[in-house]
Amino acid sequence: METSRNDFVIAIRSAFLKKQNQQRFSLLGLITFSLLILTLGGFNFKPINYLELLIKEIAYRSSFIVSIPEKFIKENYHTAQDHINLYNINEKNELELKDLRAKDLLNNFIVLENERLKWIVEDYLFESDKIYAKVLSDKNSPFLKSIIINKGSKHGINLGAVVKDKEYLIGKIVEVNYTTSRILLLSDINSKIPVLIEPQGLLSILSGTGDKDGVIQYSKVENIIEDKSIVYTSGAGGLFKAGIPVGKVIKNSTANLNGKVDFFSDFSQLKFIEVLFFEKKASK
Amino acid sequence: MKLKNKELKKKLLQQLPLILLFISVLNNFDFNYLELKYFSFNFSYILIFYFSLKRSYSLGYTYIFIAGLFNDVVNGSPIGMSSLMYLFLCGVAAYLRVITLRTSLFKDWMTFIGAILVLNSLSFIIVNLFFGFEISFINQIVNIFFTSLLYLLFSSFINLFMSNLDVR
Numbered sequence: 001m002e003t004s005r006n007d008f009v010i011a012i013r014s015a016f017l018k019k020q021n022q023q024r025f026s027l028l029g030l031i032t033f034s035l036l037i038l039t040l041g042g043f044n045f046k047p048i049n050y051l052e053l054l055i056k057e058i059a060y061r062s063s064f065i066v067s068i069p070e071k072f073i074k075e076n077y078h079t080a081q082d083h084i085n086l087y088n089i090n091e092k093n094e095l096e097l098k099d100l101r102a103k104d105l106l107n108n109f110i111v112l113e114n115e116r117l118k119w120i121v122e123d124y125l126f127e128s129d130k131i132y133a134k135v136l137s138d139k140n141s142p143f144l145k146s147i148i149i150n151k152g153s154k155h156g157i158n159l160g161a162v163v164k165d166k167e168y169l170i171g172k173i174v175e176v177n178y179t180t181s182r183i184l185l186l187s188d189i190n191s192k193i194p195v196l197i198e199p200q201g202l203l204s205i206l207s208g209t210g211d212k213d214g215v216i217q218y219s220k221v222e223n224i225i226e227d228k229s230i231v232y233t234s235g236a237g238g239l240f241k242a243g244i245p246v247g248k249v250i251k252n253s254t255a256n257l258n259g260k261v262d263f264f265s266d267f268s269q270l271k272f273i274e275v276l277f278f279e280k281k282a283s284k
Numbered sequence: 285m286k287l288k289n290k291e292l293k294k295k296l297l298q299q300l301p302l303i304l305l306f307i308s309v310l311n312n313f314d315f316n317y318l319e320l321k322y323f324s325f326n327f328s329y330i331l332i333f334y335f336s337l338k339r340s341y342s343l344g345y346t347y348i349f350i351a352g353l354f355n356d357v358v359n360g361s362p363i364g365m366s367s368l369m370y371l372f373l374c375g376v377a378a379y380l381r382v383i384t385l386r387t388s389l390f391k392d393w394m395t396f397i398g399a400i401l402v403l404n405s406l407s408f409i410i411v412n413l414f415f416g417f418e419i420s421f422i423n424q425i426v427n428i429f430f431t432s433l434l435y436l437l438f439s440s441f442i443n444l445f446m447s448n449l450d451v452r
Contacts, residue, residue, distance in 0.1 A: 007383075015378035027378065030349045031371045037353075037364030042414060052363050059310065059357045066310040 131155055131275040136180065145188035145208060146171075147270060152179045161277040162240055165265040169193075169233060169244045170273065181275075185267050186214055186246065194236035195246060197229050206231060206246065206261060212268075214247065214261040227251040231261050241278045301335045301342040309355040324423065325430040326400075328355065330438045332370050333396050336377035338439075339446065348374060362415050369403045389439065397432045404428055 016028040025033075041048045082089075133149035151157050153176050161173040163183045171191065175182035184191055189210040196203055197216065202225065205217045216225060229249040235242025251259035308327040328351070335343045352367025359366070376399040380392070404424055411417045 011379055011382040014382045016375055025346055025349075027345055027371060027375050030345050031368060031375070034349065034352070034364045034368040034371060038362060038368060038410070039364075041363045048363065052357065055353055055357045055363075059354050062306075062354075063310045063358055066307055070311055 129276070131157060133181075133273055133275055135270045135273060145185040145191075145210065145267070146174070147183050147185065147267075147273075149181050149183060149273060149275070150179065151275065152177045152181050154178050157181050157275055158277060160239060161275050162244075164244065164274045164276065165270060166274075167245060168264040169240070169246050170263075170265050170267060170270070172239070173275065183273070186263060187212055187267055192217075193240065193246075194234045196232045196234040196242070197225055197249065198232060200225060200229060203234050203236065209260070212263075213250075214263065216249070216259070216261065225249055225251070225259060227259065239278070298342070301331065301339070302344075302347055305331050305343065305347070305351050306354070309351045310358060322422075322426050323430060324427045325434050326427060327438075328366075328370065329373060329400055329403075329431055330435050332373050333377050333399065333435070334439050334442055336374045337381055337392060338443070340378070340381065345371065345374060361411065361417075365407060365410065369407055372403055372406075373399055389436070392439070393432070393435060396435050400428055400431055 016031075017026050037048060037051075041052070131151055133151040133155075136148045136150050157173060157176055159173055159176050162169065163171050163173065169186065171183045171185040171188075172193075173181050174184040186193065186206065186208055187210070188208040191206075191208040191214075193206050194203070195206040195216070206214050207217045208214050216231075227249060231246040231249065233240040233242060233244040233246060245264055247261040247263040249259045250262045305328060308331060332343065332348060348370045349367045352365075352370045353363060355361075355366040355370075356363045376395065380395050384391070404427070408419055408424065411419060
């Protein structure tokens with residue numbers, strides 16, 4: 001019994017304490033060191049955090065290099081899988097396309113019906129060709145919110161033309177030069193445009209604040225505009241076509257019961273814009 | 285020149301286990317791109333146990349300790365955790381090596397299964413109780429199952445490969 005216990009102790013000692021060839025530390029020493037790191041790491045000990053940061057720097061870069069062959073295999077595996085599934089994907093896409101085509105026909109019908117009805121009430125506006133322009137400078141003074149573009153009367157720009165950033169309204173042309181024009185942004189305090197607030201269907205006027213947002217003015221009943229309502233152009237006055245998205249109502253302001261309007265477009269990030277104007281088609 | 289090349293090749297082959305260990309640690313070599321839900325294994329455990337048991341001169345404890353630290357950083361587990369597990373595994377392998385006179389794959393395999401069961405339980409307790417991390421039981425069991433199963437395959441393969449090269 002005693003001999004077997006002695007054998008066990010000798011084996012354990014040999015395994016954990018004896019240093020192997022060219023080994024600097026014994027197994028027990030390293031296990032103790034690991035436990036120490038683990039415990040100190042659990043208490044957010046600063047030198048351990050620095051050690052972790054250092055290892056991270058090395059490990060992440062090395063991991064990127066080491067994973068290149070696996071990435072290559074992975075990509076090829078996915079390419080092969082895509083090729084195998086090509087037939088099924090194509091079949092699925094064709095079905096989806098069929099469905100979308102049917103929906104598109106329905107959509108076309110609604111658009112044409114809308115056009116015909118507007119024609120009857122003589123409210124149909126035609127969009128001119130778009131003129132794309134580059135923003136030369138933006139005057140972000142507290143008194144004037146406007147931008148200068150590199151297109152003018154030479155390029156067919158007229159006073160009062162509508163300016164859009166992709167699908168969103170940003171302002172109108174207030175000054176036309178030969179090769180440049182000035183746009184008054186919706187955020188300017190002088191900007192007033194007729195709008196429609198959905199889903200309430202309220203007609204009102206949107207005014208700039210001189211800051212980054214706008215306010216709803218002249219609505220008969222205040223505090224009925226819901227939070228996150230969408231503001232579109234109403235088309236009243238014939239300058240803007242109805243239904244151009246402008247912004248979203250945010251109701252966290254205590255100053256105005258109707259809340260403020262957060263514009264969809266970020267006026268400080270404008271690089272290229274679209275200039276266009278709408279005209280009423282003469283009735284047949 | 286030919287002699288130099290041969291020496292270089294020999295040196296490279298001697299370092300192969302270490303290179304493999306670091307690759308498996310940095311890359312999480314587990315075929316995860318196959319996107320199999322119930323398949324994962326710990327190649328590092330297989331590698332460390334095999335080389336500590338059969339060719340203890342190939343992998344130094346210090347390197348294993350460093351590899352553990354790298355593994356913790358890559359996996360986001362508490363630092364020192366994998367080192368501790370790897371070194372315990374080395375300890376089990378070293379003990380088995382000391383007490384064994386006639387080696388058998390079955391005995392090695394049984395010891396390996398016992399060791400990884402204990403190690404995974406230990407790591408689960410440390411990570412869950414002391415660090416408050418959540419670990420999926422199913423994933424842990426799947427990992428243990430495939431690691432123990434693949435030990436047979438990998439150990440036979442490495443055995444064959446190394447004996448053919450006769451690296452020492």
